[in-house]
Amino acid sequence: MYIVLSERYRKVSSCGMSDVIGPVHIKERPGSEMQSRIDAEVVKLLKDTYERVKSLLKKHEKSLHTLVNALLEYKTLNAEEIKRILEQGQGGAISDEVVQQD
Numbered sequence: 001m002y003i004v005l006s007e008r009y010r011k012v013s014s015c016g017m018s019d020v021i022g023p024v025h026i027k028e029r030p031g032s033e034m035q036s037r038i039d040a041e042v043v044k045l046l047k048d049t050y051e052r053v054k055s056l057l058k059k060h061e062k063s064l065h066t067l068v069n070a071l072l073e074y075k076t077l078n079a080e081e082i083k084r085i086l087e088q089g090q091g092g093a094i095s096d097e098v099v100q101q102d
Contacts, residue, residue, distance in 0.1 A: 004049070008042045018045075 013030070016023035018041045021034075030038065057064065067085050070077060077085070 004046070005042070008045045008049075009038070012038050012041050012045070020044075 011017040012021055013024070013026045016025060020041050021037060026034070026038075029035075063086050066088070067077075067082065070081070070085050074081075
């Protein structure tokens with residue numbers, strides 16, 4: 001969680017990746033008003049990410065259960081076996097969607 005939180009703070013305060021805060025790069029500790037705005041934007045980003053992950057897990061629940069059952073049965077799977085299992089699940093689109101970032 002710390003890594004995710006740090007990444008979101010960096011995106012907002014150093015990379016300017018927030019429509020609310022704008023394209024800024026904050027080198028020093030911001031004032032209390034700006035810090036509150038940054039904190040609110042980071043919380044929003046975390047909630048959005050959580051909802052996106054939850055949606056992906058729900059959407060691909062059948063494929064994930066199939067993969068879990070295969071892992072329980074065989075203990076290890078190579079890349080081709082995983083790919084085949086996911087393709088047999090719900091269209092095999094898991095890897096493409098997970099790789100896409102904000």
